[in-house]
Each structure stands twice: as structure tokens, then as C-alpha cells.
Amino acid sequence: ETGVTQSPTHLIKTRGQQVTLRCSSQSGHNTVSWYQQALGQGPQFIFQYYREEENGRGNFPPRFSGLQFPNYSSELNVNALELDDSALYLCASKQAAQNTEAFFGQGTRLTVV
Amino acid sequence: DQQVKQNSPSLSVQEGRISILNCDYTNSMFDYFLWYKKYPAEGPTFLISISSIKDKNEDGRFTVFLNKSAKHLSLHIVPSQPGDSAVYFCAAQRDSWGKLQFGAGTQVVVTP
Numbered sequence: 732e733t734g735v736t737q738s739p740t741h742l743i744k745t746r747g748q749q750v751t752l753r754c755s756s757q758s759g760h761n762t763v764s765w766y767q768q769a770l771g772q773g774p775q776f777i778f779q780y781y782r783e784e785e786n787g788r789g790n791f792p793p794r795f796s797g798l799q800f801p802n803y804s805s806e807l808n809v810n811a812l813e814l815d816d817s818a819l820y821l822c823a824s825k826q827a828a829q830n831t832e833a834f835f836g837q838g839t840r841l842t843v844v
Numbered sequence: 845d846q847q848v849k850q851n852s853p854s855l856s857v858q859e860g861r862i863s864i865l866n867c868d869y870t871n872s873m874f875d876y877f878l879w880y881k882k883y884p885a886e887g888p889t890f891l892i893s894i895s896s897i898k899d900k901n902e903d904g905r906f907t908v909f910l911n912k913s914a915k916h917l918s919l920h921i922v923p924s925q926p927g928d929s930a931v932y933f934c935a936a937q938r939d940s941w942g943k944l945q946f947g948a949g950t951q952v953v954v955t956p
Contacts, residue, residue: 735887764943773848773933773946774888787943821887823944830876830895833944835887 735836737822743842749810752839754822756803763805764833765797766821774821780805781827809841817843847871848936850947858955863921865950867934870915874936878944879908879919882931891932892919924954 736755744750756763762781766774776789780799794810803824809816819840823833849868857863865879875896880888894901894908894917901908907920921928934947 737887766944766946771948773850773935773948774944776943776945779943789943823887829939830893832878832890832893834890835880837885837887 735822735824735834737820737836737839739839740837741840741842743844744812746812746814746843748812749808750812750841752807752809752820752822752841754805754807754824754836756805756822756824757834760824760826760834761803762825762827763799763803764823764825765805765807766823767791768819768821768838770818777807812843814843817841846948847874848934848945848947850932850934850950852950853948854951854953856953856955857924859926860923863919863924863928863952863954865919865921865932865934865952867917867919867947868915869917869936869945871936871938871945872915873938874945875939876937877908877910877917878935878937879906880933880935880946881928882933882949888933921952924952926954926956928952929954 764779765777768774779787783799796808798806819838821838822836825833878893879891882888892906910917931949933949935944
């Protein structure tokens with residue numbers, strides 16, 4: 732059984748560019764969430780997908796968008812990158828059942844210059 | 845609006861002693877609470893959880909206590925080991941669909 736994997740692990744982008752981050756869910760998990768973790772803070776919820784539909788969103792602007800594919804893998808897209816978007820982006824997957832824990836990938840460290 | 849708070853940014857404890865990490869929350873709708881551990885350059889790893897219908901859950905060296913009236917939970921690690929040195933995050937959730945709300949984390953250092 733493979734865990735949650737994210738790619739790439741590190742990325743440097745220029746302000747104004749667009750970026751796509753990828754996540755493969757743990758086997759058997761149908762729900763994926765994305766989080767942004769700034770330095771010295773806890774992860775902040777961006778959005779969640781269940782069976783290819785977004786079913787929850789945090790306080791992030793529309794330039795943060797996502798997709799979930801039939802195999803439950805997922806993408807996070809960020810347009811018009813800003814310097815403050817520099818952070819660790821974490822993907823988590825889980826089964827959509829009550830009181831189940833989410834399993835996280837190792838994250839993608841995004842630096843916007 | 846920080847609904848989950850970990851007011852101690854760091855904790856230093858001697859190997860073999862007890863580590864106590866604290867977490868407070870403000871939203872009474874939270875019904876599931878989790879602790880995650882994070883090493884540098886890795887994603888958070890699930891440690892232990894507790895449902896709001898319980899006041900204690902134990903798993904080996906880790907015990908989580910929940911005081912709903914005080915909106916407070918704590919994680920006890922006993923005995924502490926050097927491998928426990930990491931950042932610990934408290935997280936809360938409203939239901940199985942809900943987003944996880946994280947605290948800012950507590951850096952634990954276990955000294956020999």
C-alpha cells in the first residue's frame with residue numbers, strides 16, 4: 732500500500748507565473764484536501780475534493796483552483812503567483828467516513844521570487 | 845480567526861520524563877480532534893485522535909485528554925524519547941467532511 736505522494740518536492744517560480752502541484756492519494760482513499768503551511772504556522776485549509784467535486788473551501792482567492800481525477804489523484808493550480816504564496820503545500824487523503832484521520836504527503840516547497 | 849490555539853511554541857523535556865502539550869479551541873461544533881507530529885522536510889504524521897464523546901484515548905506512550913467544558917485538550921507522551929523531538933500540531937474537525945483546523949504547533953525537544 733503506497734502512501735500519499737506529492738510532486739515536485741521543491742519549486743521556484745517568478746511572481747505572476749502559474750504553478751501546478753500534484754498529489755497521488757493513498758490507495759483506497761476517495762477524499763483529498765490541500766493545505767498551505769507558511770513558516771512558523773499551522774497548515775491552513777485551501778479546499779477539499781470528494782469524487783472529483785469540490786466540497787469545501789477555505790479563505791483562499793479564486794486563483795487557487797484544483798482538480799481531482801477518477802483515480803482520486805489531484806492537482807492544485809495557482810495563477811498569478813504572489814510573493815506571499817511562498818509556502819509548503821500539503822496534500823492529504825482520507826476515506827470519507829466519520830472520524831477517520833487524514834494522511835499527508837511530504838509536501839511541495841514553493842518559493843516565489 | 846484562530847479557532848485552535850497552541851500557546852506554547854516550544855517545550856524542552858528530559859528523556860524518560862513526561863511531555864505535556866496543550867491545545868485550546870473556541871468552536872463548540874468541533875467533534876473530532878487529532879494530533880499530528882511533523883519532522884523537518886516531511887509531511888505531518890497522524891499520532892492519535894479523540895472523539896468528542898470521549899474524554900481520554902490512549903495508544904502506547906501517547907494519551908490524549910479532552911475537556912469539553914473547558915474546550916481544552918492535551919497530549920501526554922510518557923516516557924519521552926529522543927525520536928519524539930518534532931513539531932506537534934493539534935487539529936480539530938467538525939465532521940468527517942470538515943476541514944482540519946490546525947494550531948500553530950509546539951516544537952518539542954527531548955534532551956538526553
